[in-house]
Amino acid sequence: EGEKYVLVSHAPDSDSWWNTIKNGIALAGEQMGVEVEYRNPPTGDLADMARIIEQAAASGPNGIITTLSDYDVLKGPIMDAVASGVDVIIMNSGTPEQAREVGALMYVGQPEYDAGFAAGQRAKADGVSSFLCVNHYISSPSSTERCQGFADALGVELGDQMIDSGQDPAEIKNRVLAYLNANPDTDAILTLGPTSADPTLLALEENGMAGDIYFGTFDLGENIVQGIKDGVINWGIDQQPFLQAYLPVVVLTNYHRYGVLPGNNINSGPGFVTADGLEMVEKFAGEYR
């Protein structure tokens, strides 16, 4: 009883998507009766994240749940934590192999490049041959992996099909408009989360391409769900962040209380969310979905 778990993410603290994660651990903490904390580097600098993992280890929790967004940077601190007796579960980013190498108990998440690749295959099957990747966090490696995977599956060069959109909604919207204006024969749009998807929706509404152009997005949010419902967005890739946060806490608690541990990694995604069966998604989008 009263075990303490720390979740360390790589996201800057203004990134909305991680909100679901926070809700996920909070709920798990409540249900399991354990203490949970969420930590992240304020600017999203991975080197700062390494320090936070070191800090978390020094504060002596029972377990650490962390992303592995850069294997090189994070493996040292994670291995030190494991060695000093803290159990670690890798979530969200990284690969199962890397998780094993750093000595983590298991991996819960969705490998980014593979998710992008899967999305690309789906789009290719739907006849897409050129696209625009709206990247709102270009300085982070996982963002580029998503776009790269998509491009590779289509079999095209990524090149300037990926734009550095910034995070201001008006700028995202107007950059998308500018790009589509200059490249009117673009087949598809790929956005990397609510931050870029919401303004893109408005942009398409404004230039009348809504529903006309092929539109896929990573991660869910209120407006994305609405977009899927309206038929503007063809699909959203849901990696179910709630599970990524909730399950590790449950797993760790049971492991520490009863010594039970699932024998395998858990793939929380990618799952494609389309217009079918949207009801639950709609209800909890941005909160638990």
Added chain:
Amino acid sequence: MNTRTTHAPIIEMKNIEKHFGSVIALAGVSVEVYPGECHCLLGDNGAGKSTFIKTMSGVHKPTHGEIVFEGKPMHFDDPRDAIAAGIATVHQHLAMIPLMSVSRNFFMGNEPVKKRFGISFFDHEYADSVTMEEMRKMGINLRGPDQAVGTLSGGERQTVAIARAVHFGAKVLILDEPTSALGVRQTANVLATIDKVRKQGIAVVFITHNVRHALAVGDRFTVLNRGKTLGAAQRGQITPEELQDMMAGGQELVALEGSLGGTV
């Protein structure tokens, strides 16, 4: 004390003390200023002259002591209050903004306004014409009222400051070393202005290190030394040599050859 008692002082500074942290700049100085007279404040460097007139013009609040203005005790919270009461000051370190035009500087804090559609606008035409006019009176011909003060020579700037104070100075005009950077001609102009202003019944407080300038226009002399009053005198009661001795804080002057004739 040897004060004329025929008329009342417009401003009485009683036992003013001013401390800056550990520095005691004024240790109790009393001065009375009469309308229509030029009161010279003299003294060595660091004697506290500027600090004293700054308490008079509302820049500093005195640590101790009282200011009586027109018979009533006064508390100036900031320079605006003093200006509103009719005290105009030309500070030693100029109160001019180099990047602003001459006319904007001239009317800074006293901007003339005109109403348009119920809104008060800065009346630029009026400001420009008054500025040109006042500067011409002081013997300076500006290229234009929109010239930046920063492009004027030091002497010209000083003249703007004096002209401004004279223009707005209702009852008391304080000049802190106005002539120190001025050429011969400009100095003569400033002294003549002091004389003219005084004759209009305005009280003038004039700080200088030049014995001859002081004697030229002063009606009354107060010499400060190390934050205290070293002596006071009225016009005609004191010779240039005595005054100079007192200004040097009573200390011996280095002997100089040449044509100084006793007074520096």
Added chain:
Amino acid sequence: MNTRTTHAPIIEMKNIEKHFGSVIALAGVSVEVYPGECHCLLGDNGAGKSTFIKTMSGVHKPTHGEIVFEGKPMHFDDPRDAIAAGIATVHQHLAMIPLMSVSRNFFMGNEPVKKRFGISFFDHEYADSVTMEEMRKMGINLRGPDQAVGTLSGGERQTVAIARAVHFGAKVLILDEPTSALGVRQTANVLATIDKVRKQGIAVVFITHNVRHALAVGDRFTVLNRGKTLGAAQRGQITPEELQDMMAGGQELVALEGSLGGTV
């Protein structure tokens, strides 16, 4: 021309012109400065005196004209060159850094060094003792060499600047209105210092608006007006009244009552 021809000038300024954009500050001024003499540069506000000595001390490069130093044409690229050649200058707008201590200011640009482990360190003890000593000679007792210049009164600061220039001034000492902010005692000190320095064979260039200060120490007078030479004279060839007239640019002075006795 009435120049003594018994010895050669240390610095000859030939037909110096200086333009700032559209402003012609100097329109061709020539001056010769002799060792062991005090050369007074006089003139109205904005006449170009400061600009002139700035070309002499390497701050400005002249637009036209030639500088001959010790018989050889010289091109000063920046003040360091002039200082290295032996020209020390006290600028009108002080060359002191308020936030730095007196001794750091005193040795700014000329820091004494001592070697330790093959590395040159700033020799603080030496700097402090020299500073205290030099300031004492000028009649200023500092609280300590680490006092910030910003906490000194204007006159004290001026004295630091002069003491520094005298200390480092090898051949030529330029003083731009050094006495304008000084009290009687400090002024007498500075004039005495000029006299002393001159007698050591150093050439002094002295700018002032005060006729009497000029006559007290000057051997030679050059009056500038609107960027041109208005006149030149040697000691004894000119009366105070003539000199004052010339300094006013030949224009009439306002009549003044009082004890000015002709000269302001």
Added chain:
Amino acid sequence: MSQTAQSPSTSDDTDERVKDLGWRRALIRPELGGIVGTIAVFLFFGLTAYDSGMFNAQGILNWSTVSAQFMIIAVGACLLMIAGEFDLSVGSMIGFAGMLIAIFSVTLGWPVWMAILVTFVLAVLIGALNGFIVIRTGLPSFIVTLAFLFILRGFTIYLPQTIERKTIIGGIREAAEGDWLGAVFGGKILKGMFQWMGEAGLITTFERGTRAGQPVVDGIPMLIVWAIVLVIFGHVLLTKTRFGNWIFAAGGDAEAARNSGVPVNRVKIYMFMFTAFCATVFAACQVMEFGSAGADRGLLKEFEAIIAVVIGGALLTGGYGSVLGAALGALIFGVVQQGLFFAGVESSLFRVFLGIILLGAVILNTYIRRMITGER
């Protein structure tokens, strides 16, 4: 004695020491660099991105909107900078104000006009607090507002997280339906005119999609109207009123201004409040247009505002500048930024170009000013 030069003329009405500036006189104004920069930028993109759609109706609206955004915050930053202070918390204030509007109108269910008004009041009070701390402590505004950058951003993340369990609050557009004040920030004007222009074939109409047949531009967003109104207001305030003179004076030399009777503290605090006001206008327009408020809104906007103001010819040290210049700076910045997209610049090089063009604009600006005025 020798009299080597002639006596000067007795009348000084003309000064022989000043070369005639002639026509250059008229050009000496702080916005000059901005004007030249604007022309240069339009020429540049006119040549490189002409056929990219940058100059059709839709393209123009595109960069106008972005520029208008910059203008709104640049006006506040410009006046504050002229008054001698900085505000690094503008970006965080945008996020914070937007979030307040969302929380008030969606979570608390207040009418949108009330949410907006209360937000304005709170934001302006925070601006005043900023100013008050700067004045009272005498600390540089850089540090004080940097602290508020952190503090406001922190609350922008904390509040929705605690109240709504999410960091993006949506549904504001629905709440604002029919609200008069909502329309003032999120609406469009001149819709009729554009409708008519579309029908008359003056502007193109959509060819495909849900809005086929409608004109590509169906009105001028209120964002642009606000930008114009604020620029005019700021310009008039600065150049035509007594208060404007005080702003210049407070920034030029606070001590001198105070000694001349200018209420410097009041002026500075008002300017902090005005900057907060402008940030809130920005936030309100954004929230009304996008219908949601997010914790990441407004990041780095303070720099964009300062860049626009400096391109527009103001001095970072205060006391000099022009609102029109700042508006031109915002225009340049907006056009460059969007133009790079129209011109199809490699996206990872985007920041490189942005940096180089900004530096170029400021250098050009300074160089032209010096050439014209003859400063050195």
Added chain:
Amino acid sequence: MSQTAQSPSTSDDTDERVKDLGWRRALIRPELGGIVGTIAVFLFFGLTAYDSGMFNAQGILNWSTVSAQFMIIAVGACLLMIAGEFDLSVGSMIGFAGMLIAIFSVTLGWPVWMAILVTFVLAVLIGALNGFIVIRTGLPSFIVTLAFLFILRGFTIYLPQTIERKTIIGGIREAAEGDWLGAVFGGKILKGMFQWMGEAGLITTFERGTRAGQPVVDGIPMLIVWAIVLVIFGHVLLTKTRFGNWIFAAGGDAEAARNSGVPVNRVKIYMFMFTAFCATVFAACQVMEFGSAGADRGLLKEFEAIIAVVIGGALLTGGYGSVLGAALGALIFGVVQQGLFFAGVESSLFRVFLGIILLGAVILNTYIRRMITGER
């Protein structure tokens, strides 16, 4: 005439107008605020986070490392700020320099020492370019270095993207195996001592895994050594050498310094180069420790450096400050930041606390200085 006051004493060795400061004299130094702040911060966390592991060996190493990071860039920023300039491109320079090391050593396969040396040369040259532009154009360094903030960050994204098709380059640790210069940045010292301490039970040891039995802290990272070396170097340079006097003079009043023969331009350019050097040391340590370089490294570090310097008592306007103060500022900042984690502060409120504590530290700092010196 009346002589109303006595003649002053003829010897002025004591000045009756100065109240005796007594013991307070000794306290008047720029780092005073920093010292008080440090004590306050340690007291605070000593009370609130005592049993959180913050003060065990691992915890101490944690906040020491973070503080050392801040110190490395704060030393450069401090000297540059005293010289009267700013560098906003520090953070981007960290990212850029790290990326260069990675590209040279991993992509191009150069030996690591060569990669590091070439990177240092390039970074210092960019610093010199920064300074050169500032000096030549007379623009404020705020604007020039802001442009470089964008430009360098842009290249940091562009280069790996083009060369390696990703924004993160790893594998440097493997490349640096056995490299002498790599160890200078990424190694640890005093390993023997910690080994012994671990065996003697003075510090805890790892419980399991490949390193079971080894002490949790197995040496002092070179990062901390670099921080100490740079602080000492900066302190000696500033206070004990002729060049240090020039730094103060250049920042106090560039014009006056120039007139006194100080080579102001050279001093400022050297300081820009030194700032770039410090940023590169930071980058090299980071790359060697973590084995990879990413496009997101160093974001916003310029502010953290400036904050540390200002907390340490330096004036933003130049001419006053102390390297020791800046180092204490960095320590305060590092301890506060990590301490908030140890104290378990709600993560979304983290920035709020950070902002409030920073503001508090600076205000305290200024207040104490004024109280002691009697300034007002």
